[in-house]
Amino acid sequence: MNKAQKFWDKQAKKYDYSERQFESVFKEVVSKTKEYLNANDNVMDFGCATGTKTLELAEATKQIHGIDISDEMIKVATKKKNELTIMNASFTQGTIFDNDFEKASFDAIISYGVIHLLDDKEQVIQRIHELLERGGLFISTTACLKDKMALKNKIEFSVYLLIKRLGIFPLHLNMFRTSDVEKLISSQNFSLVKAEKIFHGITISFIVARKQ
Helix, strand or coil: CCHHHHHHHHHHHHHHHHHHHHHHHHHHHHHHHHCCCCCCCEEEEECCCCCHHHHHHHHHCCEEEEEECCHHHHHHHHHHHHHHCCCCEEEEECCCCCCCCCCCCEEEEEEECCHHHCCCHHHHHHHHHHHEEEEEEEEEEEEEEEEEECHHHHHHHHHHHHHHHCCCCCCCCCCCCHHHHHHHHHCCCEEEEEEEEEEECEEEEEEEEEEC
16 A cells, blocks of 8 residues: 555545535536536546545436545445445546556546646556547646645645645645646647636636547
């Protein structure tokens, strides 16, 4: 078990509570995402966490499968699925590089709030491209920590950076501008369908990209 997995396992029980502050932006993002999905789509939610957004998107798809490196996150997500009796959703612990996933097997891959935490971002996006059908969509949100940020968030982020320097926060962090994310995704043989900035204390890049 690596440091990132251990970190997210510890966050699982309190994750939904900590994410409440972002509820309004998540609702906006889920609504925007649904515009690009249809009832015949087989979808992956990469980095699904506790599955809240995965399950909200299920009604717009034929099948949606959430994956996350944290086993504890997947346990919470599966419990929610069973309680809501959502039959076209499933969850597994693992990574996007797992051999269980066949090439060109998904119509859309969604990833919310993950890219800025990846130290192997190019390889991951290459893998996403590989797993998509021709013309398939990659829909993502990414925190852009070099762009506009509210004063409150600047202060909180300064504290976070101090904690990271002390080694308490083990995750990689990419310091992006929205233009950096657009270039990153475009460089992996995706064409941008939509590239939008969403501001919620920090700047978030919302991108819909099509496999060429």
